[in-house]
């Protein structure tokens with residue numbers, strides 16, 4: 059797994075910080091939801107590897123500031139399927155499937171398949187929230203870092219649409235119980251999530 063993570067160097071901004079934070083938060087939310095130890099371990103793995111497919115996406119698309127053109131977006135949105143193909147023979151099937159479905163939305167408006175609600179594996183629903191929280195609170199080429207409070211507002215506001223409300227509830231408990239994973243000043247009222 060370390061070599062997979064190393065392969066993302068230069069592809070995912072603040073790679074090791076992002077991997078650590080999403081892994082920690084996803085597994086903490088899993089524990090809060092009383093998932094078994096194997097699933098908590100899987101969440102740590104998926105938290106680290108969900109974007110591994112981006113190593114096969116044009117770096118100029120990944121680094122582009124601002125909105126993407128339609129064709130660029132189509133190309134970027136292949137990364138879950140590429141990540142699935144890269145991991146399915148190496149990890150548990152549940153890990154590979156959570157990578158495949160980590161951009162599906164609870165309301166069916168996600169990608170690549172537009173699955174909705176419980177059609178989306180729970181591990182993928184958990185990673186979506188953890189990834190969104192870290193994307194909002196981290197600096198990215200396409201957006202500045204926003205505050206933890208802003209991220210909590212965004213995620214709560216999209217419970218039941220983008221996010222599984224049960225996962226959001228567990229996420230809020232985790233954030234309440236622990237020191238913030240990251241704390242940055244609020245400045246820009248930009249709606250945000252991971253691409």
Ligand SMILES: [Fe+2]
Nearest residue numbers: 108109252253
């Ligand atoms: Fe992703």
